[in-house]
């Protein structure tokens with residue numbers, strides 16, 4: 001019997017080494033992947049707010065001499081009454097002309113910046129250069145916030161809740177009739193679930209879970225969607241009356257999202273056709 005040649009043994013050795021190395025690298029890959037997953041699972045428990053830009057009224061929440069911040073800066077957690085290293089996550093943030101509002105993951109709402117129309121919701125008209133919890137909403141779990149030029153609107157649910165009261169709308173600041181957050185129904189019935197709210201410069205649009213829009217405020221450019229323009233502050237109305245200005249009845253659509261510019265409004269419907 002002929003012994004396998006030396007080159008055969010060398011070949012076998014290389015082959016076995018190859019297999020071991022492959023197994024190593026597979027294990028490493030798995031560890032690597034698990035490591036990644038762990039990190040990405042842990043990561044979202046903490047988040048931070050960054051601000052930059054114009055700071056005339058302290059809306060950046062940061063100290064400085066320039067009157068503006070050229071580079072995005074993180075707001076330290078201590079500014080929100082969270083000790084350093086404490087878990088603080090942020091759910092939503094909104095900027096008005098010169099004020100800022102942010103929703104923390106525990107459902108509390110913070111505001112800071114200009115307040116000449118009561119847009120900070122603390123009952124005063126004095127601006128503030130540091131964030132403070134909106135006391136009036138402490139019994140509520142705030143889910144989202146929108147800022148107009150000088151007003152603010154938030155969607156919240158009562159913390160003490162037997163499940164019967166769902167997302168409601170709170171408004172305050174310019175043209176909203178209060179320096180404190182107040183519950184607002186407008187043209188919707190009191191138990192309408194509010195899905196989204198968006199503030200323009202001087203108008204506000206709220207979207208119900210059923211896909212209906214209501215709008216109030218100023219309408220000098222037709223931003224309330226009523227089929228005409230008009231001067232002065234307008235009460236809330238559901239956006240559907242414009243139909244009478246058309247030759248053909250429009251398709252009924254369910255709205256799923258809305259956004260206001262300063263003086264215009266845009267919305268997304270669930271389907272293009274019914």
Ligand SMILES: *[C@@H]1O[C@H](CO)[C@@H](O)[C@H](O)[C@H]1NC(C)=O
Pocket residue numbers: 055056057058059060061062063064065066067068069129
């Ligand atoms: C922002 O404005 C506030 C209030 O005027 C001021 O105290 C603060 O130092 C300013 N910060 C910057 C970065 O200019």
